[in-house]
Amino acid sequence: MKSPLAILSALLLLVGPVQAQWPPSLSVNLGAAFPRDTLALETTMRISCSTTHTGMCLDGTIGFDWGRPYTAVYDLLDLDGGFSAAFGTERRTSILVRVGRSSWIRNDKTDKTGYNAGIACRHLVRQRKTWQADFNWRRFRGFTWPSVTVGIEWNSPY
Numbered sequence: 001m002k003s004p005l006a007i008l009s010a011l012l013l014l015v016g017p018v019q020a021q022w023p024p025s026l027s028v029n030l031g032a033a034f035p036r037d038t039l040a041l042e043t044t045m046r047i048s049c050s051t052t053h054t055g056m057c058l059d060g061t062i063g064f065d066w067g068r069p070y071t072a073v074y075d076l077l078d079l080d081g082g083f084s085a086a087f088g089t090e091r092r093t094s095i096l097v098r099v100g101r102s103s104w105i106r107n108d109k110t111d112k113t114g115y116n117a118g119i120a121c122r123h124l125v126r127q128r129k130t131w132q133a134d135f136n137w138r139r140f141r142g143f144t145w146p147s148v149t150v151g152i153e154w155n156s157p158y
Contacts, residue, residue, distance in 0.1 A: 025050050027132055031149030033065045033074075040065035040074060042147050049084050050155045051122045051130045052091040057082050059098050065147075075105040078116050078136075092124040102138045104145065114140035128155045 026047050033042040044063030049055075059082055065074035082098025098118050105111040118136040125131055130153035138145035 024048065025130065025153050025155045027151050027153035029132065029134055029149035029151030031147060033145060033147035035065065035067065035074065035145050040067040042149055044149060048096065051094050051124045051153065052086050053084050054086045055084065057084050057096060072106055077103040080116065094122050096120040096122065104140055112140040114138060122153060130155060
């Protein structure tokens with residue numbers, strides 16, 4: 001009986017924020033990651049709540065880090081819950097604070113799961129276009145994986 005109750009509770013926790021953050025935004029980011037064995041170029045796509053949203057958000061990231069000397073490719077996957085706070089007279093600027101789970105795969109062979117936390121500063125420059133600066137701190141067993149990225153976010157017209 002505990003298992004169905006846990007599944008129902010998890011679904012209710014996920015459905016509320018998803019409905020509240022509609023319409024979503026999609027961003028493409030580029031930056032630097034600092035893995036344990038090299039410096040890497042990080043490229044990510046993120047889906048999250050709109051820049052002008054204030055409240056709970058679900059946030060997902062898929063990305064690839066290209067390690068120097070170009071012998072390692074790292075795949076990243078994050079699923080987070082967080083809180084977005086939009087401010088200003090037109091709510092054009094927001095801060096998104098999030099925490100969640102991460103998955104890391106090196107060269108499609110070695111993988112680990114862990115936790116992450118992040119903060120994104122976002123500013124709406126046009127009706128649907130936002131500039132974004134993002135800091136992530138990922139923790140896996142035995143090492144950490146900080147990264148800093150900047151990117152462009154598109155807010156849904158719906």
